[in-house]
Every structure is written in C-alpha cells, then in structure tokens.
Amino acid sequence: IGIAAPLIQTEFNLSPSQMGWVLAAFFWAYAPMQPLMGWLADRIGAERVLVSGFCVWSIATVLTGLATGFVMLFAFRLLMGTGEAVAYPSAAKLLATHVETRHRARSMGTVVLGAIVGLTVGAFLGGWLLAHYGWQTMLITLGGASLLWLIPWFGLWGRRSTSTPA
Numbered sequence: 751i752g753i754a755a756p757l758i759q760t761e762f763n764l765s766p767s768q769m770g771w772v773l774a775a776f777f778w779a780y781a782p783m784q785p786l787m788g789w790l791a792d793r794i795g796a797e798r799v800l801v802s803g804f805c806v807w808s809i810a811t812v813l814t815g816l817a818t819g820f821v822m823l824f825a826f827r828l829l830m831g832t833g834e835a836v837a838y839p840s841a842a843k844l845l846a847t848h849v850e851t852r853h854r855a856r857s858m859g860t861v862v863l864g865a866i867v868g869l870t871v872g873a874f875l876g877g878w879l880l881a882h883y884g885w886q887t888m889l890i891t892l893g894g895a896s897l898l899w900l901i902p903w904f905g906l907w908g909r910r911s912t913s914t915p916a
Contacts, residue, residue: 775828
C-alpha cells in the first residue's frame with residue numbers, strides 16, 4: 751500500500767495524519783498479534799494457523815482495494831496486520847516440527863529470503879499494476895492472486911498429517 755499511498759490520499763482527500771494512521775494500522779495489529787499467533791500455532795497447529803492467516807491477509811488486501819474511505823482503509827489494514835502476524839511464528843513452528851535441527855538455520859534463512867523476494871516482486875508487480883490500472887486493481891489483483899497459493903498448499907499439506915491440538 752505504501753507505493754499507492756499518494757494516490758489513495760488524494761482520492762479520499764486524506765490528511766497526512768490520516769494517511770499515517772492507515773499506514774501504521776498494519777503494524778499496530780501485526781506486532782502485538784505475533785505472540786498470540788505463536789500460541790495458536792503451538793495449540794492448534796501451525797499449518798492451520800498459517801493457512802487461516804494467509805487467507806485473512808489476502809482477503810484483507812482485496813478488501814482494501816474495495817475501500818471507500820478512511821475508516822474502511824484503517825479497518826482493512828488492521829485486518830491485514832492480524833493476518834500477516836501468523837507468518838513468522840507459524841514458520842518457526844513448522845521448521846521446528848518438520849526440519850532436522852542441522853538444517854533449521856538455513857531453512858529459516860530461506861523463509862526470510864522468500865519474504866524479502868516476495869516483497870520485492872510484489873512491489874515491482876504492484877508498481878506496474880498501479881501505473882497501468884490504478885491502486886484498486888493493484889490491491890484486488892495481488893490479493894486475489896495470492897489466494898492461488900492455497901492450491902499447492904492444500905496439495906502439499908492435504909497429503910501430510912497436520913499438528914493436533916496439545
């Protein structure tokens with residue numbers, strides 16, 4: 751959303767303070783929700799928590815593209831932060847559960863690399879979509895396309911046993 755902020759601010763006639771609230775809302779949910787998401791990953795299984803959070807943050811991205819004003823933008827950014835808060839706690843639990851100790855550091859490094867590459871590709875693709883089709887289309891397309899990740903996810907984890915509640 752950062753690359754679209756000037757267009758969103760202009761379209762909704764938001765003050766710099768309001769735009770700051772919209773941008774910060776993600777982190778107000780993301781940071782404090784991580785311990786809760788880690789607890790849930792331990793309690794009900796990282797696979798379930800990760801896929802649920804991924805659905806929430808992808809849908810929140812689509813909804814942000816459909817927002818009609820400040821309150822909706824703020825609410826959907828909070829929702830996105832909550833959804834994304836599952837990523838690192840769930841990844842850590844999955845690695846601890848499914849990866850041998852001697853490979854965990856490299857595996858975590860790969861997870862972090864994937865996140866950074868994803869942000870980079872997303873910013874490039876998002877910038878292209880923004881320039882050609884507008885910020886709404888950018889968010890709806892990126893959020894909707896992200897949901898396609900669920901196809902291989904269910905293919906992979908559907909064949910594996912999932913963590914059971916403790």
